[in-house]
Amino acid sequence: MNDRRWILDRVHSAIADVDRENGLPDLSREGIDGGIDALVRRFTDEVEAVSGVVHHVADIDAAARELDTLIRSNQITSLAVSRDPLARAISSRVIGQHEVLDPEDNQDAIAEADMGLTGARLGISEHGTLMLAPEDDHGRLAALLPPHHVAILATSDLVGTLSEALARLGEEIPPTITFVSGPSRTADIEQTLVIGIHGPARVDIILVDDRESGTT
Amino acid sequence: MSSIHNVRSRHFKQDIRSAIADVELRGALARAQEQVNSKRSKAVDAIAGDWESMREKARSIKAWTLEHLDEQLELFESNATRNGIKVHWAKDPDSACSLVKDICSQADARSVIKSKSMVTEEIGLNAVLEASGMEVVESDLGEWIVQIAGETPSHIVAPAIHRSRKSVHALFEKTLQRSIPDDAESMTMVAREVLRKAFLRADVGITGVNYLIAETGSFLVLENEGNQRLTTSLPRVHIAIAGLEKVLPRLADLDLFLRMIGRSGTGQVVTTYQNLFSGPKQDPAEDGPEEMHMVLVDNGRSEMLASERRRQTLQCIRCGACLNICPVYRQIGGHAYGSVYPGPIGSIFTPPVAGLHQASQLPYASSLCGACRDVCPVKIDIPAVLLDLREEIAGDDAQKRDAETDLKVRRETPAFRHWARAMHSPTRYRIAGFFMRCAAGIASRTTVLDRFIPPLAAWRSERSVPRPEGDTFRNRWKARGRQAR
Numbered sequence: 001m002n003d004r005r006w007i008l009d010r011v012h013s014a015i016a017d018v019d020r021e022n023g024l025p026d027l028s029r030e031g032i033d034g035g036i037d038a039l040v041r042r043f044t045d046e047v048e049a050v051s052g053v054v055h056h057v058a059d060i061d062a063a064a065r066e067l068d069t070l071i072r073s074n075q076i077t078s079l080a081v082s083r084d085p086l087a088r089a090i091s092s093r094v095i096g097q098h099e100v101l102d103p104e105d106n107q108d109a110i111a112e113a114d115m116g117l118t119g120a121r122l123g124i125s126e127h128g129t130l131m132l133a134p135e136d137d138h139g140r141l142a143a144l145l146p147p148h149h150v151a152i153l154a155t156s157d158l159v160g161t162l163s164e165a166l167a168r169l170g171e172e173i174p175p176t177i178t179f180v181s182g183p184s185r186t187a188d189i190e191q192t193l194v195i196g197i198h199g200p201a202r203v204d205i206i207l208v209d210d211r212e213s214g215t216t
Numbered sequence: 217m218s219s220i221h222n223v224r225s226r227h228f229k230q231d232i233r234s235a236i237a238d239v240e241l242r243g244a245l246a247r248a249q250e251q252v253n254s255k256r257s258k259a260v261d262a263i264a265g266d267w268e269s270m271r272e273k274a275r276s277i278k279a280w281t282l283e284h285l286d287e288q289l290e291l292f293e294s295n296a297t298r299n300g301i302k303v304h305w306a307k308d309p310d311s312a313c314s315l316v317k318d319i320c321s322q323a324d325a326r327s328v329i330k331s332k333s334m335v336t337e338e339i340g341l342n343a344v345l346e347a348s349g350m351e352v353v354e355s356d357l358g359e360w361i362v363q364i365a366g367e368t369p370s371h372i373v374a375p376a377i378h379r380s381r382k383s384v385h386a387l388f389e390k391t392l393q394r395s396i397p398d399d400a401e402s403m404t405m406v407a408r409e410v411l412r413k414a415f416l417r418a419d420v421g422i423t424g425v426n427y428l429i430a431e432t433g434s435f436l437v438l439e440n441e442g443n444q445r446l447t448t449s450l451p452r453v454h455i456a457i458a459g460l461e462k463v464l465p466r467l468a469d470l471d472l473f474l475r476m477i478g479r480s481g482t483g484q485v486v487t488t489y490q491n492l493f494s495g496p497k498q499d500p501a502e503d504g505p506e507e508m509h510m511v512l513v514d515n516g517r518s519e520m521l522a523s524e525r526r527r528q529t530l531q532c533i534r535c536g537a538c539l540n541i542c543p544v545y546r547q548i549g550g551h552a553y554g555s556v557y558p559g560p561i562g563s564i565f566t567p568p569v570a571g572l573h574q575a576s577q578l579p580y581a582s583s584l585c586g587a588c589r590d591v592c593p594v595k596i597d598i599p600a601v602l603l604d605l606r607e608e609i610a611g612d613d614a615q616k617r618d619a620e621t622d623l624k625v626r627r628e629t630p631a632f633r634h635w636a637r638a639m640h641s642p643t644r645y646r647i648a649g650f651f652m653r654c655a656a657g658i659a660s661r662t663t664v665l666d667r668f669i670p671p672l673a674a675w676r677s678e679r680s681v682p683r684p685e686g687d688t689f690r691n692r693w694k695a696r697g698r699q700a701r
């Protein structure tokens with residue numbers, strides 16, 4: 001408490017003579033024109049620009065087929081699935097040899113999984129960003145520990161910019177929000193880009209079109 | 217008392233000599249700078265129409281916040297507290313380190329994992345935690361490299377920028393006692409494997425902060441590797457440490473700053489991960505930290521705030537662009553500056569925090585070319601602050617400079633006084649110019665004089681004297697006037 005008073009007093013007297021009139025600049029700006037199609041196109045391009053992959057599919061069945069292909073082609077033996085209802089629904093349609101881990105399974109097991117499957121709160125088209133809120137069942141560890149992250153996102157959850165994403169949050173801000181743009185990367189050894197260090201080395205996004213069916 | 221951990225900027229002059237002699241270092245720096253700068257220009261050019269207005273907005277938001285810092289800090293504190301974050305205040309490094317140490321001891325921490333944080337380097341946190349028996353592991357790849365090498369970071373964004381791949385490879389093999397392929401990818405994977413274990417055993421995770429959001433009591437931390445997500449997901453306790461100046465007033469301000477900092481720092485459109493924290497986990501069944509602490513560090517910042525000319529130093533968002541563009545940094549690298557904050561930003565931040573006499577040589581480590589000011593995303597006029605510091609350092613109070621700078625000041629002051637006098641009238645200028653030309657003509661042809669006039673020798677040791685060629689500018693100008701008539 002001592003330091004608090006000391007600091008605040010000094011900060012206060014440091015700026016006591018400053019004229020505090022001027023306001024903050026308005027930061028509002030244009031979003032992305034062209035409706036869902038434009039958002040999908042931009043999202044796909046931007047995710048690819050940061051070494052991720054978008055699979056745009058028509059419905060949940062197609063999403064399950066896409067996931068099945070990803071599991072087979074990458075020889076996945078264990079899949080950690082978050083509590084997200086959409087992710088659960090899709091993973092339950094995939095019959096394979098792989099073991100399925102729940103968030104209740106212990107941390108070490110999830111760390112050993114080859115793939116993590118989660119939902120996402122929103123996608124931000126401008127920078128190909130996924131917005132994850134672990135407390136919304138997006139699986140903090142499933143999206144982080146396995147080397148391959150697959151996220152399920154509905155097209156109705158795409159927004160243009162970070163501003164719009166933050167505005168959608170409203171007053172209720174979850175304790176943790178992670179914005180993810182592509183796989184983990186580093187260039188700390190001689191500026192050489194290496195994809196995949198501490199976080200996932202691969203990020204696939206299954207983008208489920210929910211315009212007509214309203215399935216999600 | 218404000219201070220910077222292990223500052224050795226008084227040895228600047230010796231240290232630049234060895235840095236310049238290090239050919240490998242200069243090669244590594246030149247390559248790195250070229251690569252980062254070209255990526256940065258591409259990323260900035262892509263939004264060229266907007267960049268200047270974005271800079272102006274970012275500058276004005278930061279300036280506004282500093283002018284309202286007392287209110288903004290209190291607002292952050294009350295909102296963060298409501299979110300369940302425990303907010304602590306530390307006036308100097310001692311106070312900050314003992315606060316963190318106490319939180320760790322209360323959590324019975326034996327192992328602490330850290331993600332990159334310059335303020336923890338500034339306050340010397342690792343040494344304090346290690347002295348009380350805790351294991352401290354840096355998890356950012358570059359930070360880990362410098363940690364196992366027993367070095368300090370040489371760049372605020374790319375800590376191991378001074379090291380070649382070969383030297384990192386040798387370091388890894390020696391430290392881990394096994395043979396490792398020498399390509400960057402294999403080495404990175406080895407680091408992943410070693411550090412993953414450290415994450416899983418850590419009791420406390422420590423991070424820095426990029427932005428404190430006053431309006432919501434949240435804070436945001438940026439990264440590319442995912443080590444910071446792990447640092448804040450696996451351990452039971454998360455401690456974040458921030459300089460007082462990190463505040464942004466509104467959540468919506470992030471939209472602007474996040475579009476700028478990646479482009480500016482590494483040439484990325486945005487960093488891979490942006491983590492926004494607004495409190496510990498609410499549901500015990502969830503993953504994530506049970507306790508979240510925020511330590512707000514002053515360490516000389518409130519004093520800087522009081523100076524109208526230096527206040528802008530606190531606008532810095534630590535993007536590193538000024539280091540990447542600086543011709544001096546390019547030649548000598550980060551270590552020679554002798555401070556955890558090297559380069560142009562370091563030369564204006566270190567002296568007021570460490571004490572002018574500790575770092576009086578740094579404000580002179582610049583040709584005042586202004587490249588740093590032009591590149592800075594928040595428009596800090598770094599050369600102006602350097603001049604302000606030089607003015608104070610060269611003033612009447614010799615306590616404000618080290619012996620090296622004192623010698624320089626005592627030698628240069630009379631010379632500049634004469635020069636000022638000479639500039640006073642055209643006749644005096646002409647006469648002074650005549651003598652200078654004669655002197656330069658002789659000095660450029662011989663080194664004999666140096667032996668008799670020691671100050672000249674000191675000056676000559678770093679520069680070559682230009683040899684005057686042909687007629688003077690004034691005579692040529694006159695001749696031109698005659699011709700024209």
Ligand code: SF4
Nearest residue numbers: 532533535536538592
């Ligand atoms: S002074 Fe400006 S350019 Fe340098 S690190 Fe700070 S924000 Fe970046």
